[in-house]
Amino acid sequence: MSFLNYLISGISLGSVYAIIALGYTMVYGIAKMLNFAHGDVIMVGAYTVFIATASAGLPTIPAIILSMIVCTALGMAIEKVAYRPLRNAASPLAVLITAIGVSYLLQNLALLIFGSNTKSFTSAVNFPAIKLAGGQLNITGETSVTILACVLIMIGLTLFINKTKPGQAMLAVSEDKGAAQLMGINVNGTIALTFAIGSALAAIAGVLLCSAYPSLTPYTGSMPGIKAFVAAVFGGIGSVPGAMIGGILLGIIEIFGKAYISSQMADAIVFAVLIVVLLVKPTGLMGKKIQEKV
């Protein structure tokens, strides 16, 4: 039974990773950059909900919507101020280093505003726990909602990308920026839209993450952010179902690593997975093989 319990909490954690990984994978697919600050947008989202519910007394749903708006604005602002000027820079490292800078800026601003002490986050989920097999198998409300949210977001995003015009524009831009521009697609607008969607998802992920693990510090987002990137690579970067599968598998690996191998080594195990994946199948589970142009 403990195996099943671990499996369920692994899927739950993995679903959060999957939602974060969607943001990474979309941005990477379209702007070809690793948005290091994505993890910290999660933290900002969680703080927004915390402040909105604890201090301003907003109910949960409006607080989450507010947090999504804040994160969307933040994501688009970061893209416009820090990343867009460097899109055509001579060195590919330029935008990566800037993204690291933005990540640090957000962490330290949060440290300045909210302080370093841990805030205990009240779960945003109001859903009864499900007990199966005579109470031995316990599925918490957070787990059910997280998994449900992940599936809904996945379906919604797939429909959005394949059935709507902006979604098709995103596909076109990720395929070939120049050609997309010639077809009359607003490339800058499409990239901004991608950042907006990714950041809104980050807000949701932040709430779900902090509902399941209720301690909130300025560094809350950075480790899950990096792990979600691992998940995106694992599933194949640029692929929406890949991010989902990669995220869930990684969550399961992490929880099993913690439970059966060593709790101190869980992070090392997750990173070892990344290294093995990149060496054995660099394109990930569902990624496309990219031919290098000479």
Add this chain to the structure above:
Amino acid sequence: MKKRMNKTAKQNAITYGIVILAYIIMQSMLMTGHISSSLSGLLVPFCYYVILAVSLNLTVGYLGELSLGHAGFMCVGAFASVFFTKCMEDVITVSLVRFMLALLVGALVAALFGVLIGIPVLRLRGDYLAIVTLAFGEIIKNLVNVLYVGKDSSGLHFSIKDAMSLGMEPGGTTIINGPQGITGIAKDSNFTIGIVLVLLTLFIVLRLISSRDGRAIKAIRDNRIAAESIGINITKYKLMAFSVSAALAGLGGALYAHNLSTLSATPKNFGYNMSIMILVYVVLGGIGSIRGSVIAPVVLNLVLDYFLRKFQMMGDNVVLQFLSDNRMLVYAILLIALMLFSWSPKAIEWRERVFHKKQPKEAE
């Protein structure tokens, strides 16, 4: 060709000269007592910051890859060298000789890790390489934190569980005690040794980048495919640059560790934060500019130290607290502003117009 060589030699001589001059100034200030205690405490840190920045610049500026695991190599060098010092405390009593050997051990072990990690990592490029080096740095820190090593009359004992499971005889001592790390380290490092190591690092790096091997490394950075097509062994040269960089980071780590009495691997000293801080120095000094990497850490810390003392004297505790608490905030803003200023195509065009009085380039 001859003129060019002379030019390089001259530039290198200026770089060495700056270091030696700084040493003479600092040393004479130390002698005459015109130095604040906070500044004299920064002298050895300056040396290892410079060593780390120069070695990271070799990877970022000349190999053209972003390594976020530099603190990991520093960690390896620090622990290996201190471990050596602890084991040899009774055998080699002359502290200078012991320290030199410890530095060598730190650098060699870090180089070994550089090769081991480099073989898989250097197959990747760009963002992937950055994230995998970050992963390795975290793994190293994680492993050091669960490592227990003890020594008794029958030899060394290793464990990754706890100090009890070492199974030592009653008289044995625990050398590496998991998260508590190593305690009671002999403070062998001093400013003079630090400067000698800085000069050694500069010598190695400057020799490497102006040699035939260095040109191969730069060719790989500028165009990997073209370099490969003229017969440059990509893997060999990448690994060479990466492991030299790792070895020098290990040297810096060894110097760092022997300046402390207690060494433990925390997120603050060997985590991702440290790697970023070194990266800030490299970016501030100029990616690919070795002299910049020498100057940037010193100037940045001197400026911060100056402001800290100024606010302390003014009794402005709010700003003082703000600056000392939010050093990383300042670094982050600097990092973003510098990257935008020096790499954005628009900023480059603007700088050319303003500073060089050039006409803006015609659209192609």
